[in-house]
Amino acid sequence: MKGVIIGGGIIGLSIARQLYKLGYDITVVEKRMLGRGASWAAGGMLAPLAEGLVGDFLDFCLESRDMYKSFVEEIQKETGDNVGFWECGIIYPVFSEEEKSLIQKRIKYYNKLGHNAIWLDRKDIEDKGYMLGKSVLGGAYFPDDKQVDNRRLITALVMYIKKTKIEVRQFETVRFINEKNGVFKSVTTDKGEIEADFCILAAGAWSGELEPLKVFPKKGQMFSFKTKKKEELKNILYSKRAYIIPRKDTNLVVVGATEENVFFKEGVTVAGLAILIKGLLDTLPNTKDYEIVETWYGFRPATPDGFPILGKSDIKNLYYATGHYRNGILLTPITAKIMADLIHKEEESPYLKIFSFDRFKHLMV
Ligand SMILES: Cc1cc2nc3c(=O)[nH]c(=O)nc-3n(C[C@H](O)[C@H](O)[C@H](O)COP(=O)(O)OP(=O)(O)OC[C@H]3O[C@@H](n4cnc5c(N)ncnc54)[C@H](O)[C@@H]3O)c2cc1C
Structure with missing residues (x-):
């Protein structure tokens, strides 16, 4: 066939x-x-x-x-490639009391369903080695969320x-x-x-x-930067302001993403990058001197x-x-x-x- x-x-x-x-x-x-x-x-x-x-x-x-x-594992066996699968967990930092109360409700909801979700105080996140921005109050931790490159x-x-x-x-x-x-x-x-x-x-x-079909593009812009050491960040940090994704075995970190209704309008914009960079610096201000590697964009197939x-x-x-x-x-x-x-x-x-x-x-x- x-x-x-x-x-x-x-x-x-x-x-x-x-x-x-x-x-x-x-x-x-x-x-x-x-x-x-x-x-x-x-x-x-x-x-x-x-x-x-x-x-x-x-x-x-x-x-x-x-x-x-x-x-x-199957694909890696078939090709001999490593695809950067990393069970790194996700920390979800919050920046206001309102966000904190919403995320704590979400943690309770997921716990009731039997899923792993934990509240971390600011100090608990700092103890994991992160130098947080001053407005981070704490965050949720989702240990079973992961990533692939x-x-x-x-x-x-x-x-x-x-x-x-x-x-x-x-x-x-x-x-x-x-x-x-x-x-x-x-x-x-x-x-x-x-x-x-x-x-x-x-x-x-x-x-x-x-x-x-009711499928339309939702544009997303992203950029990446280099940390000084490999795997300097050990988790994804995902907030409403930006998500910060360190790649396994490398010093590359990917930051995303905007959500734009601009049809198929090509290109990375100053305004798009500004949102992402602010989100990154609000979360991890010590990354300000790190080198940007690449900027890009894509179109999510939305419904x-x-x-x-x-x-x-x-x-x-x-x-x-x-x-x-x-x-x-x-x-x-x-x-x-x-x-x-x-x-x-x-x-x-x-x-x-x-x-x-x-x-x-x-x-x-
Ligand atoms: C910035 C951004 C961040 C994202 N982050 C995540 C994430 O962290 N986790 C996650 O799970 N998902 C994420 N997504 C969503 C995910 O990328 C998409 O849902 C997924 O890639 C869709 O895959 P696809 O194969 O359907 O589409 P695509 O990868 O877009 O592939 C469709 C292909 O069809 C081809 N094509 C179109 N029309 C024709 C035609 N007429 N003839 C021949 N070829 C054609 C296109 O050229 C394209 O290569 C993100 C998306 C974006 C843009």
């Missing part, structure tokens, strides 16, 4: 890998270089608790977080794909998805037509250009309710795996699994019902 996947981001590539292992003949079409969309721009946090998630979406994200260790993970996935018989068509743009009598037939690209038995739309923030769009479409054999918004790196293992189970075994995870595109039909014109 032949499948075509539109989009070579972390979602498209991980589904391609999963289906290839099950014996499918897969083609990935990517309009740029593989993996250079939101997946390259991300922070790589695996952070359902720091994100403050609740309900079914929390459960979905926790399941994926639990799958991560074996997911990266998304760029290293993408690099490993690309290496895996290139070693297989998966066909990769880079710098080729899909223009149309074609169906006949309600059944998927082919995609038309700027270079020709690709026929297949099924198609998965995994085009991130651009998915709405090909199907009438009206902030949840992904997964599963079947109204066209037989056309599937959606998009709209992962702020948590697409986190949701990669579970997305790849439930999409492959759907195609290979016709097995519908209950999450596919919850995150079906049907919920937005009333918004479509």
